Every structure is written in structure tokens, then in C-alpha cells.
Amino acid sequence: MHIGNSLSREKERFTPYNPPYVGMYVCGPTVYSNVHLGNVRTFLTFDIVYRYLLHLGFKVRYVRNITDVGHLTGDTDDGEDKIGKKARLENIEPMEVVQRYTNDFHDVMRVFHILPPSIEPTATGHIVEQISMIEKIIENGYAYASNGSVYFDVRKYAENHNYGALSGRRIDELQNQTRALDGQDEKRDPLDFALWKKADASHLMHWPSPWSEGFPGWHLECSVMSTKYLGKAFDIHGGGMDLKFPHHECEIAQNMGAHGPEEPVRYWIHGNMLTVNGRKMSKSEGNGFTPEELITGNHKLLEKGYSPMTVRFFMLQGHYAGTLDFSNPALQAAEKGLERLMTAWGLFGDLAPVDGAEGHPDVDALRDRAYAAMNDDFNTPMLIAVLYDAVKVVNSVAGGHMPITEEGISALRALFDQFAHDILGLVPETQDGAGTEDRSDHLMEVLCAVRAEAKANKDWATADLIRDRLGALGVQIKDSKDGTTWTFD
């Protein structure tokens, strides 16, 4: 298997440090507002990585954090904690903010069938560890305290480390660009970043430390929690493209500043952005959808509602490393495509072997291509193309156009179960009121029997009446040689 490593900018063969164990860390959300679809895309990307590694038999420890403190609204010293700000605005405790949006995040993950990680640590749960990591970095000479805050000494670090290796930035160029920023009096150098910030009187979230009553810096929690649960050097670190700099660059610096020269992460994976009309989806642009808006279609940029599975499928039709543009025609195409895939998948129930000397489908070849697609940097669009070839096979067999053996059918079924279900996480969307399904199926059988009787008598008026009236209710009738089937909207 090969992974596109953003550290080397090349596809590299995946070899874990300690097989069959794999450690994977993904930067989770900051829980101060609702997640939008752009966030969902990133977590979906790593859901696929996680699922595929599990499918291959790896024992994966998947750590995805919740950032519940520490990120400021701006770079200046008077910048306010986002969570604190929200708490002030809504007149509630910061931890209420955190809880509310953590719950929301979990709900959204569930709606999109994104598996929960093995460990979901929070920044506030690791204040002690963060303080001790700062102490280590100071001990090693890469950080200094100043007026109750602690800063990472980027210049000092860069003397014997390659700061900027991940993002391709050169320190001298960064220097030029940062010079203009203000509110940096405490720093020795504008490039330095905070490990600990002294809290001013208005700050709601603060903890005691050797330096001041304050709160941890922006990038520290991920270094601390990845080290704690995955070790000083682990296999995969993921996150959105927009975290590459400065967040991940700082993480590397903190890890190496604290623990020594070993690269903390072997494979960096960055998911690309979701765009809307060519623009990055973000909260400030007002072009982000919440899942609710998406499902109901209640948003000015949406022509109609789209189901979570449609969106999941749509996102998987593009490769994670490229940007993906969110548009109504593209969503509608995905909706139809998914329906065709699901319909074929549902046909397995009544698929029977068909005799024939020649023209048997080569299911082994399909499976090989499916693995080849996933092994090539989790190429889900290519996998989906393979699945569509399998759809054609299923439909041909179902239509009696193609011979197949009993083994062929079960191999085909396994292909769908493993790749569409286990790996892509696609499941048929449940109709409202699952408990009523049996009864409505029985009712449909009755109606179809009546209609078959009418058709046998060439009473087309009655047959069409039944079909049209059911169609108006959202039930599609499809006749074939072997009988009649139906689908619900």
C-alpha cells in the first residue's frame, strides 16, 4: 500500500513502525460552533483510512482530539479564547459551550457514518501533561518564559532543525512576512509561538502553572496527546490542509524540541478543502452548510435537500488530496449514481446462478482492481469505478444476460460487502419508520398481485391506474419478465 506523504511530497510504501499495530492521530474540531461540511470531509477522509487499515487487518489505535481550549481569535496578545468568547456571548459556562458542540460534532459524525476513534482526548484533560512538556522544552533550551507566558524559540530551534520542512517554508522569508504584526512585545522574535499564555482578568478558562495562571498555547495539545497515546514516533498524522502551517509545523517543532531528533510522524496526510463555487467553505464566508440545512435543503445555495449518504458518496467520488467543489448538479448526479449502486446491491437477495459456458464475470479481477485502487493512496474514486463495473455484472446477471456460478455470486456479494460497506461505509438509507417496512411490503405485494391479474386480463387501464397512483405516492413500479418490483422514494 502506498500513501501520499505530505512531508516528502511523494507516494511512499506504507510500513508501520510496529506491525500489525498502527498509530494514527487526526486533529479534531475546536468545539465552539457547529461543524460544517468542510469539516466533515476531513473526518470522512480519515474514516476511510481507518476503515481500510482495519480491513487489511491492522490493529489501529486512532486518536482524534477535541480542542476545548486554547485557540485565540487573533494573533495579538489581547486575542480572546474562542470558547470563552462564545460563552460570554451566550452567557453560559465555557464547558457548556464545549459540551454542546461536542455533542453536535458526535451527532454529525453518526449521521455520516463516520466511525468513532479509539481515543478522543481533550485538551483540558491534559493540562498537566502540557505543562510538563513545556518544562522539557525549556530544559532543552528551545523555549523561554516571558512575563508569565512561555514561547517557543523558533530561531534557536532552527539552528539545528529544519523548521518549515513540512510546509516548504523558509525561516527568513517567514521573518519578513511576520514583522508587521503587532502585540508581540513579549516575544524575542516574531516567529516564536506561544506554549503557555498568561490569562488576563477577563479570561474565563485558566489553570495554574509554574509561570502564571493561564492557558496552554495553540499547538501544544496535539503534540502532548499524540505522544501520550501513540509514543514519541508514530505512523500517521492527519488533518486538513489548512493546518499544515503553522499548526503541524509547530507540532513537529514541539515534539522534537521536547523529545529529541527523531521525526515524530512517519506519514503526514492532509485532506484538501471542500469548496463552494470555487471558494473554500468556511464559516467567515457564510458558505458552509450544517447537516440540517443540507438534509432539508434550507439554504440559499442549495436547490434541494441531500441525504447524508448522498453527500458521503459524493465526497468519495473525488480524491481526498484534491479540492472538491460542492455544487447542486454534482450532488444530484451523485444522488442518482448512488441509487443505481444501491439498487444493484439490493438485488443480491434474489440472484440465482445462471447456466452458460462462456461469458462468466471475472470477479477476481474486479477484486484485484478494487484493492489496487485503495492501495494507491486510498483512491476511492477509482474504487467506485470498479464497483460500477460490478454493478453492470449484477444487473446483467439479474436480467439473465450473463451466466454466473454460485461461487461467482458470493464472491460478488463479498466484493460489495467489503468495499462498499466496510471500507466506503456506504449503507442503504433507512426509510422512515423501519418498523412499518414489513407491512408496507406486504401491502405492495397485494397491490402487485391485483395489478398482475389486471395485466393478465389486458386491463391496461386498471394496471396503469395502480402504477400511476402509487407513483404519485413516491412508489415506482418496474415490470420485468419475471415479475414486478418496486422502490420507495
Next chain:
RNA sequence: GGUCUGGUGGCCGAGUGGCUAGGCUCAGCUCUGCAAAAGCUGCUACAGCGGUUCGAAUCCGCUCCAGACCUCCA
């Protein structure tokens, strides 16, 4: 300005130095009482200009265009 992505047929979106991606749309055919579904067929693209090559959309250079990051953002 720097760093980094990308520009593919009507739309979305893969990929590869030479051989059909796939989905959606559209047209035709088969099947069918009609319809739908399904199957088959067609619409054959790779920003522009140079270069390397027997051969490039795929490699190299330049140009143009778009986007992201460089301040919090998945």
C-alpha cells in the same frame, strides 16, 4: 511577494508515456401492452506555447488562469 495545489469531454471527477476511467446528462437501439429499470451503442476530452521522445494529455521549460496557505479555520 513567498510556499503549495490544480487547470481533463455538456457537467462532476480519476488516471497513465502508446491500448475504453467511472458517474450524471443527451441521442439511438434491445427488452416491454405502454412506461420505468436494465443492457448495448454513440457524443472521444485533457488551458496555451515551446522542448525531450518513434510516440505526450501524461516528462521538462515558459506563459496564462484558478484556488489554498503565509492570522484562527478541517
